[in-house]
Amino acid sequence: MHPLLQAPLDAAAILQKKRRIRRELLAVEPSGAVRVAVLGGSTTADLVSTLELFLLDMGLKPSFYESDYGKWYETACFGTPEMDAFRPQIVYIHTTCADLPWPQATDSADDRKVLATNICQRYEAAWQAIKVRYGSVIVQNNFEEPGWRQFGSLDAVQGRSAFIAELNRHFADYAAGDNSFFLHDIHYLAAFLGLSKWHDPEQYHLYKLAPSQEALPLLTHSLAALIGSILGKSRKCLVLDLDNTLWGGIIGDDGLSGIRLGHETAAGEGYAAFQMYVKSLSLRGVALAVCSKNEESVAKEGFTHPDSVLALGDFASFMANWEPKPLNIRRIAQQVNLGLDSLVFLDDNPAERELVRQALPQVAVPDVDGGNPASYIRALEEGRYFEMACFTAADCQRAAQYASNRERAELQAEFASYDEFLRSLEMRAEIAPFKELYMDRIAQLTNKTNQFNLTTHRYTRPELERAVAELGTIALYGRLTDKFGDNGLVSVIMAHREGQRLSIDLWLMSCRVLKRGLEYAMFAELLRRAEAQGVQEIVGTYLPTAKNGMVRGLYGELGFRRVDADAKEGEHWLFRIGMDECRQTYYMVVESNEDSVGI
Amino acid sequence: MKNRIEILADMQEIFRDIFDDDGLVIGPATSAKDVDEWDSIAHMDIVLSVERHFNVKFRPEEIAALRNVGDLVQLVEDRQA
Numbered sequence: 001m002h003p004l005l006q007a008p009l010d011a012a013a014i015l016q017k018k019r020r021i022r023r024e025l026l027a028v029e030p031s032g033a034v035r036v037a038v039l040g041g042s043t044t045a046d047l048v049s050t051l052e053l054f055l056l057d058m059g060l061k062p063s064f065y066e067s068d069y070g071k072w073y074e075t076a077c078f079g080t081p082e083m084d085a086f087r088p089q090i091v092y093i094h095t096t097c098a099d100l101p102w103p104q105a106t107d108s109a110d111d112r113k114v115l116a117t118n119i120c121q122r123y124e125a126a127w128q129a130i131k132v133r134y135g136s137v138i139v140q141n142n143f144e145e146p147g148w149r150q151f152g153s154l155d156a157v158q159g160r161s162a163f164i165a166e167l168n169r170h171f172a173d174y175a176a177g178d179n180s181f182f183l184h185d186i187h188y189l190a191a192f193l194g195l196s197k198w199h200d201p202e203q204y205h206l207y208k209l210a211p212s213q214e215a216l217p218l219l220t221h222s223l224a225a226l227i228g229s230i231l232g233k234s235r236k237c238l239v240l241d242l243d244n245t246l247w248g249g250i251i252g253d254d255g256l257s258g259i260r261l262g263h264e265t266a267a268g269e270g271y272a273a274f275q276m277y278v279k280s281l282s283l284r285g286v287a288l289a290v291c292s293k294n295e296e297s298v299a300k301e302g303f304t305h306p307d308s309v310l311a312l313g314d315f316a317s318f319m320a321n322w323e324p325k326p327l328n329i330r331r332i333a334q335q336v337n338l339g340l341d342s343l344v345f346l347d348d349n350p351a352e353r354e355l356v357r358q359a360l361p362q363v364a365v366p367d368v369d370g371g372n373p374a375s376y377i378r379a380l381e382e383g384r385y386f387e388m389a390c391f392t393a394a395d396c397q398r399a400a401q402y403a404s405n406r407e408r409a410e411l412q413a414e415f416a417s418y419d420e421f422l423r424s425l426e427m428r429a430e431i432a433p434f435k436e437l438y439m440d441r442i443a444q445l446t447n448k449t450n451q452f453n454l455t456t457h458r459y460t461r462p463e464l465e466r467a468v469a470e471l472g473t474i475a476l477y478g479r480l481t482d483k484f485g486d487n488g489l490v491s492v493i494m495a496h497r498e499g500q501r502l503s504i505d506l507w508l509m510s511c512r513v514l515k516r517g518l519e520y521a522m523f524a525e526l527l528r529r530a531e532a533q534g535v536q537e538i539v540g541t542y543l544p545t546a547k548n549g550m551v552r553g554l555y556g557e558l559g560f561r562r563v564d565a566d567a568k569e570g571e572h573w574l575f576r577i578g579m580d581e582c583r584q585t586y587y588m589v590v591e592s593n594e595d596s597v598g599i
Numbered sequence: 600m601k602n603r604i605e606i607l608a609d610m611q612e613i614f615r616d617i618f619d620d621d622g623l624v625i626g627p628a629t630s631a632k633d634v635d636e637w638d639s640i641a642h643m644d645i646v647l648s649v650e651r652h653f654n655v656k657f658r659p660e661e662i663a664a665l666r667n668v669g670d671l672v673q674l675v676e677d678r679q680a
Contacts, residue, residue: 016648019619045640206659207643214651 001364005057007382011217014050021053030061032458034231037065037088037136039072041099042210050216054224058233059341069208076126079133089460090227091130092139096186097146098210103163105150112163120170127174127181135462137230138181139223142168144190144211147199179440180462182389184226186211186219193218225384231458232447235364235385237316237338238281239329241347242292242299244371246278246310247271251302252294262307274373275309277380282314285395286386287402289317289332291345296320316402325352326359336402337511339450339547344385346376394441394488404485405512411484419587422517425482427588429518431525434468434475441489442477445508450547452509452519454540454554455570459506467505472497474529478522480513480588487513493522500536507540517586523558525592527582536577543570558582600679606653606672613648614668617641627669649675 004014004021014021034055038044048064055062065086067075072093075083100119103112127138143164149155156162168187175183190198193215200212211219228234243250248260248267260268261275282288288310292299299320303312312318317335319328325347333340340362347353348370357365366383369375380386388395408425415421434442443461450456459467468475478491490510495502504526509519530538540555556562559582560573575582601609607627615623618636631637637645649671650656655678665671 012648012651015644016613016616016651017619018617018644020616023619046644202656202659203647206662213643213647 001361002053002057005053005221007221007366007379007384009217009221009382011214014053014217015046015213018049018053022049022056025053025056028056028059030056031059032231032233033061033063034227035063035065035086035089036227037067037083037086037091037134038094039067039075039091040094041070041072042094042096042204043069043208044094046209046213047094047216047220051220051223054221055227058224058228060228060231060233073122073126077129079129083134088134088136089463090137090139090230091134092184092223092227093126093141095141095143096210097143097160097164098204100143100163100167102146102150102160105159109158112158112166116163116166116170119167123171124174127178131180131462135466136180137460137462139184139226139230140171140175140181141184141186142171144186144198145195147195147201179390180460182226182230184223186222189218189222190215222384225387226389229387229389230460232444234387235344236285236342237287237289237332237336237344238278238380238386239289239291239332239343239345239363240278241349241352242290242294242302242320244348245346245373245376246275247302247305247308248371252298256301256305259302259305261305268307270373272307272309274376277377279309279314281380281386284388284391285398287316287336287338287398288314289336290315290319291325291328291332291347292320293322293325294320316405324355324359326356329356329360329363337514344380344383346380348376390440392440392444394444397486397488401485401487401512408482408484422587425484425516425587427480427482427516429521429588429590430479430481430592431476431522431590432593434477438477438489439464442492445489445492445510446506449508449510450545451511451550452514453545453548454507454551455505455543456545456548457506467494467496470496474502474526474533476522476525476529478509478518480516480518491518491522493526495526495530495538497533497535500534501539502530502533502535502537503539504541517584517588519554520558520582520584520586521588521590523582523584524586525590527577531577538575538577540573540575541570542573557584601676603672603676606675607668609652610649610668610672610675613645613652617644617648625668627672628667630667645671653678655679 002021002025004010004017038048044066048066052062065083065088072095103115130136130138145164146160149161150159171183175181190211198211198215203209203212240246248271249258251259261271262268278288300312302308303310317332319332329343329345333343340360344364345356346366346368348368350370353365356363364383364385366379368379412421415424439461443459443464446457446459467473473494473496475494477489479489480487490513492506492508493504494506495504540560542552542555555573559580560575563572563574565571611625614625615621618634631642646657646662653675655675657674661674
C-alpha cells in the first residue's frame, strides 16, 4: 500500500509524482489483472494514468484501451477493431455534465422531459450495444451538479439541478435492474470535493479536462474501489481497538460507569455515533473483530453499557489480552479465515497503528485523530475499504454466520473424535445446477476465494453465464446448513464435456466450511451426473498459486492419478469411471434437484 | 516573493518529479525537444503543477506562447509582482 495513495489524498503530490509512484508500485508482484476500456467524453489520458496507480495499489495489474477523444458513444455502439481485439472486462464510461445538452431557460416542463428521455435513450443504446458486443461489465458515471445554475435556488425545481436529478434517478433505476451495470457516483464525489474545485472551466477550455485535474485522484480512487469491489477485492473485516475507539476513556481505569458513551456527554454521543456506523457496516456484511489491550472480562463488560450499540454477538473474533497487537491480529485473521489483506485495523493510538503497519503491511491501518470518533468514520469512508458493488442476501446474513461460527467452534471443543463432531452437526447440503437467483453470489465467490480453489479462474457475471451456456457443461453449487445455521452458498464446481471426457475447469469452496467434507459430497454428485451422461473419464486441473497449497493433494485423495505437470498449465489428474474409486466419506444429507432449471 | 533563481530551482524539482528523473537538469533554454518524454500530456502536467505550486493561473494565450522553461519562469515571476 503506497503511502501517497492512502486517504486523505494529497492530489497535487499524487499528480506531480505519478511516474515515480507508478515505478514503485510496479516493483511489487500483482495478484491479479484486469482489462479496462475507458470511453470518455473528455480527455482521458490523465484519468487513465491516475486510475492505474490505484488499481496497482490494490494488487491489480491493469491494461487499458482508450476510445478516441469525444467518441464514447460511437465506440460503444459500433466498436473498433482495437477494442474488439482488447476484449475489455470492464467498460468505464467517463461522461460528466460537460457532455450534456442543457435545457434552455425557456423550455417547458414537457420540453425538459423529452430532452431527458432522449438523453437516457442514447445512453441505454450505448449500454445495450456494449453488452451485446463485449459482454463486459459496465461502469457508468452519473452526473454532478453543474458549474453554474440557471435560476439560482429555483434551479432545483425547474433548472439544471432538477434536470441532473432526473437523469440520475433514471440511471440509478437502470442500475438496480441490471446485474452487470454499476453506477459510479460522481455526484457525491463532486459534492464532497466541492464544486468549485471539481469544475475548472479554464482547464476544460485548454485541455478538455472534465473534471479538473485536481479532482482526478479522488475520482480514480473511488473508481478503483468500485472496480476492486466488482472483482471481489474489497476488504471484509474491521478490527477495532476498544478504549477511546469504541467508547471514551479507559475501561480498566474508569470502570463501566466512567466510560463515555451515549447522550450524557458530547464525547459520549460521538462514540455512540461511531458504534452505530460500525453496526451498519456489520449489517451489510463486514465482519467485526476486537483487538484490545485489556483483561478479557473487563473488555467484554463495556458492551453491557446501556448505551452500547454493539453487542458481543456482533463480533466474529474477540482478542482482549496483553500480548502484542500484531500477534492478536494474526489470530483474528485465522479465526475468521481471511487473509491479512482483507483486514482493516482502527486504533486511536498512533504507536499501535505504526506497530501494526510495520509488522503486518497487508493490513490497512488508516490514520485517525485519536479521541475524535467523527474522524474514525471519515477515515473509514475515505479509505473506501469496504466498497460494495452489489449487495446480495448472502451479505446480509454474514454477521449471523460469523456468530454461529463461534458457536460451532465451541461445540467442537467438546467432542472426542472429529467424526463424531461432524455427525453431531446434522449437516444438510444442497448440491444442484446453478440457479439464476444465485449467479451474483457464485460470481462473487469465484473472485473472492483464494485458498480452496483448484484453478483460480475469475469470472464476472456475464462471463459466468456464457460459460454455463456452453453445451455439455455441468455447473453445480453447494449450500451447507447445519444445526447452528445456514452457511449459505459456499462451493462451486464447473466442468465441461468433450466426447467421453469431462474436464473440471473450476472448483472452489469458501474457507468457512473447510474440513466438513462438503468437497467429497460435491465430487460424489459430479460423479453421479457424469456417469448418468455416459462420461468415461474425468480430468481435474490443479493450478498452483501462492495461496492454494491446501488443495494440492485433493485430487489424489479422491482417487485420481496425476498424469502430467506443466509450469504453465498446471497439473492434470485423471479419474477413470468404473476403474478408479473415491473412498472418502462424508456426514451430510445431500439434496439435489433433478430438474436443472436453465439460466 | 521568490527570485528567478529560486523559481528555477523549484521548477527543477517539479520537472524531476514529473519525469521521475532525479538527475534531470533544466535551464532557461530547456524545451520539449530536450527532454525525451515531454509530450503534450506531460506539457499539460507541467503547466498545471507549476500553477498549483506557485498558486498562480495562466491565461490560454500565455500558455500558447511558451517556448522554453525560461518563458515559464518569467510568467511566474511576473505573476508574483
